[in-house]
Amino acid sequence: MRRILICSHGTLAEGFRNTLKLFAGDMLHVDVICAYDDDEDPEKKLDHYLNGVNKNDEILAFTDIMGGSVNRILNQYRMMERFPEHFHLIAGVNLPLLLDLALYKPDQYLEKNDISKKIASAADSIVYMNTYIPDMSDLDE
Amino acid sequence: MAIIAVRIDDRLIHGQVAALWTNTLGATRIMVVDDKVATNDVQKMSLKIATPNGVALSVLSIDKAAERITAGAYEGQRVFLVARKPGVLNKLIDKGVELKEINVGNMPYEQGKIKVANTVSVTQEEIEDFEKLQAKGVAISIQLTPSDPRKDFMEVLKEAK
Numbered sequence: 001m002r003r004i005l006i007c008s009h010g011t012l013a014e015g016f017r018n019t020l021k022l023f024a025g026d027m028l029h030v031d032v033i034c035a036y037d038d039d040e041d042p043e044k045k046l047d048h049y050l051n052g053v054n055k056n057d058e059i060l061a062f063t064d065i066m067g068g069s070v071n072r073i074l075n076q077y078r079m080m081e082r083f084p085e086h087f088h089l090i091a092g093v094n095l096p097l098l099l100d101l102a103l104y105k106p107d108q109y110l111e112k113n114d115i116s117k118k119i120a121s122a123a124d125s126i127v128y129m130n131t132y133i134p135d136m137s138d139l140d141e
Numbered sequence: 142m143a144i145i146a147v148r149i150d151d152r153l154i155h156g157q158v159a160a161l162w163t164n165t166l167g168a169t170r171i172m173v174v175d176d177k178v179a180t181n182d183v184q185k186m187s188l189k190i191a192t193p194n195g196v197a198l199s200v201l202s203i204d205k206a207a208e209r210i211t212a213g214a215y216e217g218q219r220v221f222l223v224a225r226k227p228g229v230l231n232k233l234i235d236k237g238v239e240l241k242e243i244n245v246g247n248m249p250y251e252q253g254k255i256k257v258a259n260t261v262s263v264t265q266e267e268i269e270d271f272e273k274l275q276a277k278g279v280a281i282s283i284q285l286t287p288s289d290p291r292k293d294f295m296e297v298l299k300e301a302k
Contacts, residue, residue: 134190
């Protein structure tokens with residue numbers, strides 16, 4: 001099963017979960033870790049999460065910022081091989097990327113190459129609209 | 142038949158339509174049919190921005206849409222037709238466009254409208270338009286996102302009335 005894990009400083013992750021539900025209803029399995037939202041140590045929250053994961057699960061883990069403490073903890077766990085085989089850690093979560101990856105090839109394990117491509121396309125989705133001019137030449141009107 | 146799906150959605154192309162339905166349906170073209178939008182360059186540009194990469198866009202008046210569809214201009218394509226109101230679809234059918242199934246997405250609440258579902262409210266005139274569509278043999282369903290259950294719209298409407 002594909003599981004989405006969103007980790008953030010504060011409640012951003014919970015907000016992403018809420019928005020994902022608006023888009024995709026209940027078709028996604030989404031867990032969140034909101035670090036420093038309460039007194040519980042984020043590592044404990046992560047340990048708790050890992051207890052509920054199967055070795056066949058695919059985990060797409062997103063963190064709010066690269067190098068942030070949550071991202072560092074997850075990356076250490078990744079290097080310590082504490083996650084299942086199909087674990088992917090992505091820093092800099094945004095909505096197009098979340099949606100794109102969460103819904104892509106839902107019945108298969110994603111390849112590293114799939115994920116790199118989706119990240120590149122999500123990066124292109126951050127746009128300064130003031131200077132953006134869409135190509136209207138192919139509009140059927 | 143080039144038209145693979147029809148949706149009534151007041152917001153036309155937005156997150157649910159662009160990111161979810163277009164993908165799920167495998168549409169290669171989104172066709173917005175709306176007499177007002179078809180003459181508004183700002184709205185056309187805004188719809189173009191909302192259209193996913195690699196998906197073609199048509200923004201057409203009812204007349205022009207009917208003319209091109211019945212002339213077979215989109216044969217071989219997978220067209221996802223979106224309109225704001227059921228009346229538009231009645232006019233398309235009257236002009237010879239074949240529509241078998243439509244899905245009701247977003248019709249926002251305004252005062253005086255009957256609330257049919259969370260995201261769908263209708264006026265008396267719109268109810269009549271839906272009844273006309275049904276009389277023409279069109280199957281009408283209500284389903285907000287692909288993961289939501291698909292229900293018979295006329296049944297849901299009957300319960301709401």
